[in-house]
Amino acid sequence: MKVTQKDLLNIPKKALLKGHFACAGCGSALAFRHAIGSVADKVILVVPASCASVYQGGGKGASFNVPTINTAFAASDAVASGVQRAMKMKGKEDVKVVVWGGDGSGADIGIATEIGACDRQENILHVMYSNNVYGNTGGQRSGDTMIGAITATTPQGNTTPRKMVPFILMANNARYVATATVAYMEDLVTKFKKAISMEGFKFMQIDSPCPPNWRSDSADSIKIARLAVQTGIWPLFEWDRDTGQAIISRPSQKYVDKENRLPITDWSSLQGRTKSMTKEQLQNLEFDTDRQWSFLKKFL
Amino acid sequence: MTKLVVQFDKKSMTGNDAAAYAALYAKPKVIAVYPITPQTTIIEKLSQYVDEGKLDAEFVIVESEHSALAACMGAAWSGVRTFTATSSQGLLYMAENVFWSGYGRLPIVMPVVNRCLAPGWSIYQDLQDSMAFRDAGWIQIYTKNNQEVFDTVLQGFRIAEDKKIALPFMPCLDGFVISHTTAQVNLPNAEDSFNFVGEYSDPVIEVDTENPWIFGGLVGPEKFNKDRKDLMEAMERAKKKIVNMNKEFGEYFGRTYGNGLVEVYGDDVADLTIVSMGTIAEETQDAVDLLKEEGLSVNELRIRTFRPFPEKDIAEFAKKNNKFLVIDRSVSFGHDGQLRIETEAVLKRNNIDTPVEGRIMGLGGEDVPYTKITATAKEVLKE
Numbered sequence: 001m002k003v004t005q006k007d008l009l010n011i012p013k014k015a016l017l018k019g020h021f022a023c024a025g026c027g028s029a030l031a032f033r034h035a036i037g038s039v040a041d042k043v044i045l046v047v048p049a050s051c052a053s054v055y056q057g058g059g060k061g062a063s064f065n066v067p068t069i070n071t072a073f074a075a076s077d078a079v080a081s082g083v084q085r086a087m088k089m090k091g092k093e094d095v096k097v098v099v100w101g102g103d104g105s106g107a108d109i110g111i112a113t114e115i116g117a118c119d120r121q122e123n124i125l126h127v128m129y130s131n132n133v134y135g136n137t138g139g140q141r142s143g144d145t146m147i148g149a150i151t152a153t154t155p156q157g158n159t160t161p162r163k164m165v166p167f168i169l170m171a172n173n174a175r176y177v178a179t180a181t182v183a184y185m186e187d188l189v190t191k192f193k194k195a196i197s198m199e200g201f202k203f204m205q206i207d208s209p210c211p212p213n214w215r216s217d218s219a220d221s222i223k224i225a226r227l228a229v230q231t232g233i234w235p236l237f238e239w240d241r242d243t244g245q246a247i248i249s250r251p252s253q254k255y256v257d258k259e260n261r262l263p264i265t266d267w268s269s270l271q272g273r274t275k276s277m278t279k280e281q282l283q284n285l286e287f288d289t290d291r292q293w294s295f296l297k298k299f300l
Numbered sequence: 301m302t303k304l305v306v307q308f309d310k311k312s313m314t315g316n317d318a319a320a321y322a323a324l325y326a327k328p329k330v331i332a333v334y335p336i337t338p339q340t341t342i343i344e345k346l347s348q349y350v351d352e353g354k355l356d357a358e359f360v361i362v363e364s365e366h367s368a369l370a371a372c373m374g375a376a377w378s379g380v381r382t383f384t385a386t387s388s389q390g391l392l393y394m395a396e397n398v399f400w401s402g403y404g405r406l407p408i409v410m411p412v413v414n415r416c417l418a419p420g421w422s423i424y425q426d427l428q429d430s431m432a433f434r435d436a437g438w439i440q441i442y443t444k445n446n447q448e449v450f451d452t453v454l455q456g457f458r459i460a461e462d463k464k465i466a467l468p469f470m471p472c473l474d475g476f477v478i479s480h481t482t483a484q485v486n487l488p489n490a491e492d493s494f495n496f497v498g499e500y501s502d503p504v505i506e507v508d509t510e511n512p513w514i515f516g517g518l519v520g521p522e523k524f525n526k527d528r529k530d531l532m533e534a535m536e537r538a539k540k541k542i543v544n545m546n547k548e549f550g551e552y553f554g555r556t557y558g559n560g561l562v563e564v565y566g567d568d569v570a571d572l573t574i575v576s577m578g579t580i581a582e583e584t585q586d587a588v589d590l591l592k593e594e595g596l597s598v599n600e601l602r603i604r605t606f607r608p609f610p611e612k613d614i615a616e617f618a619k620k621n622n623k624f625l626v627i628d629r630s631v632s633f634g635h636d637g638q639l640r641i642e643t644e645a646v647l648k649r650n651n652i653d654t655p656v657e658g659r660i661m662g663l664g665g666e667d668v669p670y671t672k673i674t675a676t677a678k679e680v681l682k683e
Binding site: 046054058067070072075077089113 | 329330332357358360361362363364366367368370371372373374375376377378379380382396397400507508509510511512513514515516517518519520523
């Protein structure tokens, strides 16, 4: 079950073809290639308005090599429910239905639809790739934006704590909830394959660097994502309803103890959106990071 | 299909029951539901059928109307027959998906139980809700009574699911006056009804893992305009389909509604023609009879199909008639009643100089009895 580096080199299916429209250093496209590629021919994608509705390309230049349904911003989990129910009626329950969208839909406009599907225990997997902004519209603040981050609608830095979407879905009795990051791809694909093999509503949140909106060097995407884990900003964990327990994933285990975490400035200094954060903003981000951890620790 | 006239049970039922029976008999595979007055009893009936095992369908109890239509869209993309129903604010809450499913050519059947829009809060009928969606790429048929609700919902599946049409279908029924009023319906049995509708075996669209397609992805202006032109042409083809369906339905069930697009009541030529839709049109029939008894020459042109708009039929009728009185139960604020606006436009475009008068009546459940219609007709005749 555990995916190794060798497995990553042998992706069963080219899910993302050449010439896609994603920006250089895009975490979402990278995650897509490996995660969707790992499930070969058995997946139907439902994509809300998002960067993924653009980087899939169009017409003869389409780069998604899997059946894809594009939906309105807040509609994807309900459309996916309809697809999955129809597949059930057609006796095609081996087909997996995956929602692939950003945090604009997953944390904000589509969250009622998402919780609705979770509440009904629809047999779908929602992957929310988090670039912590409305990326496609030019980088406005979303509910998933970190404290202190400069966005197009928070030019002085965001002031509100992150909406903790994984915990919201745990509270709503999801079958499986996990966080992942493109910096640890084996961990990401292992979780993705595990999620997709389960019955019920599954949710994954993936830290997906976004060079244009994070104002970072596209060559630094993986480095920044790794630092998010090492500074404790991005805890990696999985939660299974059957056990009711959260498990801290290996790359994050060292950083459960705050003493071992790298300073947040290691992470923030590499991004234009965070590098000029004030002392107070850094403190607030640290406080919000601690808040996430203390919440998570209740489930350990 | 073999031609026969089927046997009926004479049953008393509400208009909503009639819609639920038609859905039951058409055997949709995915039904998504959300309550709203006065639609709710349709989905309550269906939940009962599914729970009792009378209907083998996935019954998705969603958290909003937006999701109800979205779930039906997912089912339609997957190539199965699908059904939902709504009203008023619920239809508005669905809005982006109403347009998405129309422009996306998804064959969904969704009765709209007409109810006015807030504020102020009122649950009574007018046509403001569905009229707000006349540009959404849905076929809209306005029914006049409980029987027509059953018949139209049944026809709807075949019209929507025709590969040459591939359009969502919105049968409209007046809230309470039809939805909650018990009247006699000649109900065919389940088998005859399903034989008429048939299996949805050759889907107009079907997501398939063997043959990956992207639905609703990026397009340039050229493809975009081609798609919209296709939609316009499908609407044109739908006119013919509705006429043929009406005829075929008549051969099978022994009942028709005019030519399917419009229905004439009274003499073919009169001094005044009353043009209207829905239950006001049914009430107008009584008004026409009464006026005739009084020696006045009045007939009726009921617009059954509002989208696609029956331009030719209206123009032809106007050509031989003397004056139109259009009664609207909805308003385009800043202009006029939509039916009047569109009727006048059709006459103008066809160089017909039959004068058109308009009245807006029955908003927010205001009663429009035949006495009011006769009084208005007399007033217009005097002018």
